[in-house]
Amino acid sequence: MSKGIHLTEYHEAVRLWLKSKATWLKGVEYYPEITDTLETPCAFISVMGWEPVGEQPGNGQLAVNLHCEVLAVMGVKESTYQLDARNAAMFISVVLQDANFGLKAMPAKVVSADPDALDPELDAYSVWSIKYVQKVTIGMPTLEPDEERGIRLAVNPVNMDDPAEYHPLEDFNETNA
Known part of the structure; x- marks a missing residue:
């Protein structure tokens, strides 16, 4: 019986998986607290929330739909930075679709990809937000045989x-x- 996925394990699995699929990214990290200039192109991953799904395992774990986001961040020095950002978002969308990141999880489903201008710390970059949902089981079972x-x-x-x-x-x- 699985112990369920812990969010730290989930973030690390997605981070490593995305690095292996998008080798052109200079960095893939958790959602940032930006203190320095970023080396672009790069990506940031985040679990933005979750909600329980209808059918539960009944063993002390919780089956949820995770609401996740990948921010594709491009520098603005190149004249084609807007097109580059859209292409990066499209590539990431394609590789996220149906991925399970090597975890016992249902395949990820891309929900949307849009320009992102919500984080003032990233105003100096071209940023696209790729959102996806994924059903996983989190937590520990009450009885571990x-x-x-x-x-x-x-x-x-x-x-x-x-x-x-x-x-x-x-x-x-x-x-x-």
Whole structure:
């Protein structure tokens, strides 16, 4: 049974996956607190929110639709920076669509791609926002069975609390009984 996805794990999986698919990006990071000049082109990823989905696993985990965003950031020194930003957003949209980022997650679904002018820290750049949703299960189950242990059996154990006295059920057959 999966323990569910933690958001730190999710961000890192998306970051590494996007770096491997868009090798032309000079950086892929979490949503920034910008203090320096950015080396462009680059991208920033963010989970903007989530809502529970109708069918839940019933094991203490929560199935949700994550609302995510990738900001494609381009420098404005080139005369074609607006076209470059749109092309970057289109490329990222294509590679995000149906991706699971190597996680136990439903395929991502791109919702929109638009110019982004909401972050004043990025006003010196051409920025496009690519939004997508993805169904994942988050959290920890309330009961974590030991998948490797399976059914174990002890015949006339001396110490019932000693795990060494218990053996996999497969080890027993009719001749041992």
